[in-house]
Amino acid sequence: MDAKTENSIREAQLESFGRLMAGMAHDMKNHLGIIRESNGLMGDILEMEPLVADEVMVERFQKSIAAIERRIVIAAKMMHHLSGMAHRPDTPYSSFLINDLIEEEYVFLERFARLKQIEVRFEFGDDVPAIISDPALLQHVFYRVYTSCLELLEEKQTLTIVTDKEDRNAVILFRFSGVLQMEPETVRDDLLLAAVAKLQGEITVIDNDQRTSDMKLLFSSMNV
DSSP states (O other): OOHHHHHHHHHHHHHHHHHHHHHHHHHHHHHHHHHHHHHHHHHHHHTSSSTTTOHHHHHHHHHHHHHHHHHHHHHHHHHHHHHHHHHGGGSSSEEEOHHHHHHHHHHHHHHHHHHTTOEEEEEOOSSOOOEEEOHHHHHHHHHHHHHHHHHHSOTTOEEEEEEEEETTEEEEEEEEESOOSOOGGGOOOHHHHHHHHHTTEEEEEEEOSTTEEEEEEEEETTOO
């Protein structure tokens, strides 16, 4: 792979990382805003008298506390996954499970599907082999394929992400319905294809029966 292509892949990877962080920051602002509003509501409630004797006020107070707790749990989960994702580039090559990587990254990707009103489902295989590769680069590839699938789907449609094994290989399938006769040229991003090649993987498009199509990513479990 020539140096120009290598640099272009790195630039595209950093762009993906930046977009993921921007999406996370947007959601975190929403969560923190609701926490602030809930705290304000509790402050208003506490100033009212008599609080204990007013069942309506007590109920509002309890709901506010529960809302704060839910948002704190969500924010803590996002920060936990952010820490893991941020440390992926620390080791250019490592052994990891794609199920863990996808679960970690999807915390930051869910917003993109929600904005387009697309339902995303997961079918994680139990015995998908670990691969030895560049986890940060695979995060970039997953993001690009995921967003490409969202562009092909319409509102209210469903994207199912499946992980499986094929011989000694780990497979990620992006399965969606309502898009017929999808051609291999659907994957037109040369930098994406170059990144997949750098991971020693393959990307293919498969038309199935029953109005479903797959984008398939395959990676060798012995990738070095």
